[in-house]
Amino acid sequence: MKGFVFKPALLKSLRRYNKETFMADLMAGIIVGIVALPLAIAFGIASGVSPEKGIITAIVAGFAISAFGGSKVQIGGPTGAFIVIIYGIIQQYGMEGLTIATILAGVFLILLGVFHLGTIIKYIPYPIVVGFTSGIALTIFTTQIKDLFGLEIASVPADFMAKWGVYFNHFHTIDWWSTGVGLLSVAIIAITPKFSKKVPGSLIAIIVMTIAAYLLKVYGGVTSIETIGDRFTINSTLPDAEMPDMTWETIKQLISPAITIAVLGAIESLLSATVADGVVSDHHDSNQELVGQGIANIVSPIFGGIPATGAIARTMTNINNGGRTPIAGIIHAAMLLLIFLFLMPLAQYIPMACLAGVLVIVSYNMSEWRTFKQLLKNPKSDITVLLITFILTVIFDLTIAIEVGLVIACLLFMRRMAETTQVSVITDEIDPNAESDVEIHEEHLAVPEGVEVYEINGPYFFGVANRFEEVMQNMGDRPEVRIIRMRKVPFIDSTGIHNLTNFCEICQREGIQIILSGVNEKVHKVLQKSHFYDLLGKENICSNINEALEKAKATVEGKRMK
Secondary structure, three states: OOOOOOOOHHHHHHOOOOHHHHHHHHHHHHHHHHHHHHHHHHHHHHOOOOHHHHHHHHHHHHHHHHHHOOOOOOOEEOOHHHHHHHHHHHHHHHHHHHHHHHHHHHHHHHHHHHOOOHHHHOOOOHHHHHHHHHHHHHHHHHHOHHHHHOOOOOOOOOOHHHHHHHHHHHHHHOOHHHHHHHHHHHHHHHHHHHHOOOOOHHHHHHHHHHHHHHHHHHHOOOOOOOEHHHHOOOOOOOOOOOOOOOOHHHHHHHHHHHHHHHHHHHHHHHHHHHHHHHHHOOOOOHHHHHHHHHHHHHHHHHOOOOOOEEOHHHHHHHHHOOOOOHHHHHHHHHHHHHHHHHHHHHHHHOEHHHHHHHHHHHHHHHHOHHHHHHHOOOOHHHHHHHHHHHHHHHHOOHHHHHHHHHHHHHHHHHHHHHHHOEEEEEOOEEOHHHOOOOOOOOOOEEOOOOEEEEEEEOOEOHHHHHHHHHHHHOOOOOOOEEEEEEEEOOOEOHHHHHHHHHHHHHHHHOOOEEEEEOOOHHHHHHHHHOOHHHHHOHHHEEOOHHHHHHHHHHHHHHHHHO
């Protein structure tokens, strides 16, 4: 494996950078910064932190992801996918626990990139990704019911079913003014794309509803519409960098949520970068992207931020507005910084019901209900995986869902790999026209009497080793020579070597000679290193089936002459 080389996409983009590209990036960066503002505030509040922490995350992590990532157009920041996991960590471990977990997740992401695991992350089965994405969407929607309808609830339970029970019991406390603000916000966001592709509906909804709520309060005497300022104290000063007190005991407790943040961040960022590649006809560096994400998640919490990753909606906004290099992402972070420093106090007038409306739309877009519905028509194994991941995400939590989902992914991979490996037995003749390692001297190669040929087609690992043993046990007459063809075995693991060693020892005790045929270079080195050839004898390793059959024939004749 080649060593990791730190090559951010930014360095490559700057080689041919010009004024025209900068102007396109400038416009895209400003627009994306405006789009990111309401989302950063909404994601921060929904995650259980103050609104400014959401914006700080978008500024710090957004800059780091663009500066150090492997995609030219990726825009990073807080996303809806993290809301559930962040809220849960804060409830259990507090804000300092979240900070430590995020830093650990950043370290894990860097390690994933350094050890070239970026490409592997992208191969997590699609039903798992859809299952927990849809589950997150439903959970986000559920968390917004209180603010959307202005319900008077002192404390909302964390459990999904318990939440809905409390909602139904308190629905008589609905505030119709808040409900109107929330539903109108949803309507504005939904219809805005029909009139304008440039200006985000969420920004229009926030501006219109904030002004409406302010006028209703000042001139209409309506005081029941709760705003950000009623719940939070707005702070528009940048916090100092501060490292948390990380003890070994704390780290051990937070390893599990940190892994969840890292895996979720890796999946979402690489999916976003892959989608972006298809639009701009480019290829991102998956491993460099993970390193950039890791740096962002180490730096962000040090400045009071929360976990961040690549955001598909903001990345597509960047592309659609002409952004083609990481400079656009850096400008987006600078735009948010200016807003944070000079306009943040105005955020106190934003109605909570309006932010709930923004997140309702976010959850709808995340739900992928059409894809979910389509996957229900797939094979039963995919449906099972989809529903298990979805239910675990909703009923329990995202940490359990991702851990179980990854285990399921591994089991599915092993099962499918095992299914691709076939073990067949040839006792009569071999058709050279259908073979790749046969020296063709005649129409068919006869298998001598007293010889059996076993073909292993596919990886010989622990998922297949037992199947080979079963095939041996089910054979009837005992031959004098067994040829094992391994020309289509790309790799062998320790279980396969152990199985093969046991098989050879049993055959030797029974007086049966074993000959290997067509072992490729990679498998040959593994067998040699494990001292398997000391047991078998190098003279019984043949390069092709012709040589193996000749060797077997001579062995049988030699035995019968004794």
